[in-house]
Amino acid sequence: MRSVLAAGFVAFVVSIFSTPVAIGHLRRLKFGQEIRDEGPKHHRSKRGTPTMGGIVFIAATVIAYLVTDVVVRDHTVSPTAVTLLGLFVGMGAVGFVDDYIKIRKKRSLGLTKRGKLIGQAVVAAGFAVLALNLPDGNGYPIASERLSFTRDISWVHLTQVGAALFFVVVVIAAANGVNLTDGLDGLATGPSIMVLLSYVLIGLWQYRHLCVEVGGPACYTVRDPLDTALIAAAAAGALAGFLWWNAPPARLFMGDTGALGIGGLIAGLALTTRTTLLLLILGGLFVIVTMSVVIQIISFRSTGKRVFRMAPLQHHFELAGWPETTIVARFWIVAGFCVAAGLSLFIADYLELFPL
Secondary structure (H helix, E strand, O other): OHHHHHHHHHHHHHHHHHHHHHHHHHHHOOOEOOOOOOOOHHHHHHOOOEOOOHHHHHHHHHHHHHHHHHHHOOOOOOHHHHHHHHHHHHHHHHHHHHHHHHHHHOOOOOOOHHHHHHHHHHHHHHHHHHHHOOOOOOOOOOOOOEEEOOOEEEEEEOHHHHHHHHHHHHHHHHHHHHHHHOOOOOOOHHHHHHHHHHHHHHHHHHHHOEOOOOOOOOOEOOOOHHHHHHHHHHHHHHHHHHHHHHOOOOOOOOHHHHHHHHHHHHHHHHHHOOOOOOHHHHOHHHHHHHHHHHHHHHHHHHHOOOOOOOOOHHHHHHHOOOOHHHHHHHHHHHHHHHHHHHHHHHHHHHHHHOOO
């Protein structure tokens, strides 16, 4: 528990003090955000705000994990940690390329849709191959070939190829869900912290109830859950430090660098803890925002009419006259309820199998 708290604290300190330094460098490099002309008009005042802030909290997460795991715990970095951090950095790199093209071309669109999708798929496929083919001494791979909710569903076996394809879909969906939610100051950051903290609790709970340690019907057949909790705590701490500067009015945006990175990491945490379908509830806000875009596209293409004034959903409420801070606060409340519901289901499953 102390190592998990240490990881979060180190990441927070690194992030909160390095972010203003990054803001200064990004301003000097003129790495400012481009704004879509078709978006809400008051967003145009944000044009030029430094972006690519994801670099800061990705780096802070990696540093905090290494300091805590290698220096404090005197522990060898596990394959699970390398795979998760590789996914985090890799998805962030795809976002970085997208952000860089936007800045250099002075436009609100970076990579083409196909190019961005291919980049994400390559990184996700690399994660899938490693996660499915690196078993430990107990025969547990980093992630399972079975579909999972609060644990593996024994009767749903995807096969290795099917699981790999499923992993790619999950990673891409989560990454773009966070990216679509990232449209207002602090909007994606707060819910991401909540979901990450839920995986801190899940990782610690699984660590205390490992089948190789305690056995029993309610135990968990997972790999390196303490490392999972450490990375989740470090990412949450790093995002909290970033939020200090990203809160309205934001002095720095996370950009696609941060949004794709954090979404990819959240997907990786769900896959390694065997809680993949539970992520639909824990990350319910991201699902709602993503569905608003899907509904808008389907409705417009099939009927020529829009369901929302503008998608994603947060922009619909902006055009309806809601202040930005009101939208952020209310979306955070929804995210909090989703996380509470997801954690309740996770604990309820354990209590059902092992009643107190």
